[in-house]
Amino acid sequence: xxxxxxxxxxxxxxxxxxxxxxxxxxxxxxxxxxxxxxxxxxxxxxxxxxxxxxxxxxxxxxxxxxxxxxxxxxxxxxxxxxxxxxxxxxxxxxxxxxxxxxxxxxxxxxxxxxxxxxxxxxxxxxxxxxxxxxxxxxxxxxxxxxxxxxxxxxxxxxxxxxxxxxxxxxxxxxxxxxxx
Amino acid sequence: xxxxxxxxxxxxxxxxxxxxxxxxxxxxxxxxxxxxxxxxxxxxxxxxxxxxxxxxxxxxxxxxxxxxxxxxxxxxxxxxxxxxxxxxxxxxxxxxxxxxxxxxxxxxxxxxxxxxxxxxxxxxxxxxxxxxxxxxxxxxxxxxxxxxxxxxxxxxxxxxxxxxxxxxxxxxxxxxxxxxxxxxxxxxxxxxxxxxxxxxxxxxxxxxxxxxxxxxxxxxxxxxxxxxxxxxxxxxxxxxxxxxxxxxxxxxxxxxxxxxxxxxxxxxxxxxxxxxxxxxxxxxxxxxxxxxxxxxxxxxxxxxxxxxxxxxxxxxxxxxxxxxxxxxxxxxxxxxxxxxxxxxxxxxxxxxxxxxxxxxxxxxxxxxxxxxxxxxxxxxxxxxxxxxxxxxxxxxxxxxxxxxxxxxxxxxxxxxxxxxxxxxx
Numbered sequence: 001x002x003x004x005x006x007x008x009x010x011x012x013x014x015x016x017x018x019x020x021x022x023x024x025x026x027x028x029x030x031x032x033x034x035x036x037x038x039x040x041x042x043x044x045x046x047x048x049x050x051x052x053x054x055x056x057x058x059x060x061x062x063x064x065x066x067x068x069x070x071x072x073x074x075x076x077x078x079x080x081x082x083x084x085x086x087x088x089x090x091x092x093x094x095x096x097x098x099x100x101x102x103x104x105x106x107x108x109x110x111x112x113x114x115x116x117x118x119x120x121x122x123x124x125x126x127x128x129x130x131x132x133x134x135x136x137x138x139x140x141x142x143x144x145x146x147x148x149x150x151x152x153x154x155x156x157x158x159x160x161x162x163x164x165x166x167x168x169x170x171x172x173x174x175x176x177x178x179x180x
Numbered sequence: 181x182x183x184x185x186x187x188x189x190x191x192x193x194x195x196x197x198x199x200x201x202x203x204x205x206x207x208x209x210x211x212x213x214x215x216x217x218x219x220x221x222x223x224x225x226x227x228x229x230x231x232x233x234x235x236x237x238x239x240x241x242x243x244x245x246x247x248x249x250x251x252x253x254x255x256x257x258x259x260x261x262x263x264x265x266x267x268x269x270x271x272x273x274x275x276x277x278x279x280x281x282x283x284x285x286x287x288x289x290x291x292x293x294x295x296x297x298x299x300x301x302x303x304x305x306x307x308x309x310x311x312x313x314x315x316x317x318x319x320x321x322x323x324x325x326x327x328x329x330x331x332x333x334x335x336x337x338x339x340x341x342x343x344x345x346x347x348x349x350x351x352x353x354x355x356x357x358x359x360x361x362x363x364x365x366x367x368x369x370x371x372x373x374x375x376x377x378x379x380x381x382x383x384x385x386x387x388x389x390x391x392x393x394x395x396x397x398x399x400x401x402x403x404x405x406x407x408x409x410x411x412x413x414x415x416x417x418x419x420x421x422x423x424x425x426x427x428x429x430x431x432x433x434x435x436x437x438x439x440x441x442x443x444x445x446x447x448x449x450x451x452x453x454x455x456x457x458x459x460x461x462x463x464x465x466x467x468x469x470x471x472x473x474x475x476x477x478x479x480x481x482x483x484x485x486x487x488x489x490x491x492x493x494x495x496x497x498x499x500x501x502x503x504x505x506x507x508x509x510x511x512x513x514x515x516x517x518x519x520x521x522x523x524x525x526x527x528x529x530x531x532x533x534x535x536x537x538x539x540x541x542x543x544x545x546x547x548x549x550x551x552x553x554x555x556x557x558x559x560x561x562x563x564x565x566x567x568x569x570x571x572x573x574x575x576x577x578x579x580x581x582x583x584x585x586x587x588x589x590x591x592x593x594x595x596x597x598x599x600x601x602x603x604x605x
Contacts, residue, residue: 023235031227034196036234088196088206093214100217104224111225115232134237140198159194166229175225 014054017063018047023112024105028068031101032075032094038086042078046071065102072098110173118168126161133158188212189219197230381407385434389441397443401450404434408457431458521583524550528586547587550580551595 018025025046030039049070057066076094079087089097119127132143144151192209195201201209212219384400387393407427435454438447527543588595 023231027228027231030231031224034227035199085203088210089213090210093210097213097220100220101224104221108228111228112232112235115229116236119233119236130233130237134233155194155198155200158198159190162194162197162226162229162233163190165233166226169229170225 021064024064024108025067025071027108028101029071042074046074068102111169114169114172118165129157193226382434386437389437521580524583524587544591547591550583
C-alpha cells in the first residue's frame with residue numbers, strides 16, 4: 001500500500017471534508033497571514049500536507065481543528081522560509097491568535113450568510129466599487145484611473161463600505177454589542 | 181476599548197486588508213491584538229467581511245454562482261464557455277456518436293472521406309453549408325441514425341434520417357478552426373478566459389483523429405500537453421479550478437477520440453502521459469467541485485464523469501441536483517439564452533459520459549426550453565433591447581445551431597431544421 005496517500009475510500013472522505021471546511025481553513029490562514037498571495041500559497045501547502053497526513057486524522061475529532069493545526073504550522077514554516085518580515089505576529093502571539101481563531105470559526109458561516117444579505121442592501125455605486133476591487137481584482141490605482149477619481153478617495157469609500165457591511169453583519173448575527 | 185483606540189483600530193484593519201499597512205501600522209495592530217481580546221474579535225470579524233466580499237462578489241459575477249450566494253434577478257454577465265469551446269464539444273459529441281459504428285468498419289482516412297448524403301435517399305442535411313461535390317465513395321452504411329420523430333409526419337419527412345459525420349467534420353473544422361488558429365498554451369488567456377476554450381488543442385485532436393490527419397493531431401497534442409494542469413500543479417489548488425475542470429472534461433473527450441482512432445498505438449506514450457495528468461487533476465477537481473466560485477455544477481459533473489473513481493456517480497448525482505435546484509435549466513432572462521445553448525451542449529457532453537435517466541431528462545429539458553423560447557422561424561431568441569442585446573450575434577447563432585443540432589439528433593428531429601433557419605437581417 002502507498003503510505004504517502006490515503007486509500008480510495010479515505011480519498012473520498014478527505015475530499016468531502018476539505019470541501020466542507022475549505023473556506024474556514026483559508027480564513028484561518030488569512031487571519032494569521034493577511035496578505036492574499038501569501039495566504040493562498042500557504043493554503044495550497046496546507047492542502048498538500050493534509051492530503052499526505054490524512055491517515056493521522058482521528059475521525060472522531062473535528063477535521064477543521066485538525067486542519068487548522070497543520071495550517072498553523074505551515075504559517076510558521078512560511079515565516080521561516082519567506083522571511084520573518086512576512087509574518088506580522090511573533091510565535092507566541094501567533095499561537096494565541098490561532099487558538100482563538102479556531103474557536104471563532106464557529107461563527108464564520110453565519111457571518112458569510114449575513115454578509116450575503118447585507119451586500120444586497122448596498123447602493124449601485126457601492127456594489128460597482130466592490131465588483132471592481134473584489135471581482136475584477138484590479139489594482140486600486142487602475143480602478144481610480146478608470147473612474148477618474150483619486151486613489152485615496154476610493155480607498156476611503158471601500159473602507160466605509162466594509163464598515164457598513166461589518167455593522168450589518170453584526171446586527172444580523174446578534175453580535176452588535178461591541179464597537180462597530 | 182476606548183473611542184480613540186476604536187478609531188485607530190479601524191484604520192489599522194483597513195490598511196491591513198487593503199495591503200497598504202506600513203511596518204509601523206502592523207506593529208501597532210500587533211500590540212493591540214496582543215493586549216485586547218475585544219480587538220482580536222473585531223479583527224476576526226473584519227477579516228471575515230473582507231474574505232466574504234472576495235467570495236461573494238466573485239461568485240455572483242461568475243456564471244456558476246452557488247445558489248446560496250446568488251442574488252435574485254441578476255443577469256449572469258460572463259460567458260461560461262466560449263463559442264469555440266461549445267463547438268469543440270459538439271463536434272466531439274458527434275464523433276463519439278459515430279465511433280462505435282466506424283470502429284466496426286475500420287477507420288476512414290481523409291482520402292476516403294465521402295461527401296454526406298442521406299443514406300435513405302432523402303435530402304442532404306441542411307444544418308451545415310452545402311457540401312462540396314463528391315470525390316470519394318460513400319461509406320457502406322450511415323454513421324448516425326436520427327431518432328424517429330415524435331411529432332407530425334410532415335416534420336418527420338422533412339428531417340434527414342442520417343448524416344455522415346466524417347463529412348460534417350471535414351467542413352466544420354474548416355469553418356471553426358479558422359477562428360481558432362492561435363494556440364494559447366497558457367492556462368488563461370490575456371482576457372481571463374480559459375485557454376483550452378480558445379485553443380486548437382481539443383478541436384484539432386478530435387477532428388484530426390476522425391479525419392486521419394496526423395499533422396492536425398500533432399498540432400492538437402502540442403497545445404493539449406502545454407495546457408495540462410499537471411505541468412504546473414500550482415494551478416490545481418491555487419484558484420484556477422474552473423479551467424482545470426474544463427481542461428479535464430475536454431481532455432477526456434480528446435483522449436477517447438485518439439484512443440479509438442487508428443493512431444492509438446502511435447500516440448500511446450502521449451496518451452499515457454495525458455491520462456496521468458487527467459487523473460492528477462481529477463483529485464483536486466473532485467475536492468473543490470462544490471466549493472469553487474467559478475465552476476458550475478454541470479461542468480463539475482462533466483469533469484467528474486471523466487474520472488475513473490468509484491465515487492463519481494454519487495458526485496455527479498449531487499452536482500446534477502445542484503444544477504437543477506439552482507434553476508440553471510429553468511427559464512431565465514433572454515440574454516442568457518446563449519448560456520443556455522451552452523448548457524444544452526454541456527448536458528449532451530455529460531450524457532455521452534453518464535447515460536443516466538436524470539442526465540437525459542435534464543438535457544431534454546434544456547433543449548426543450550431553448551426551442552420553446554426561440555422566435556418562430558428564426559434562430560434568434562427573444563431579447564431585450566439595449567447594449568446588452570444578444571440576439572442574432574453571429575457567435576451566438578453558431579452556438580445555437582450546434583445546441584439545436586444536438587437536441588435534434590437525440591430528442592427532437594424538428595430542431596435540426598430549426599438549426600439551419602437563417603436569422604433575419
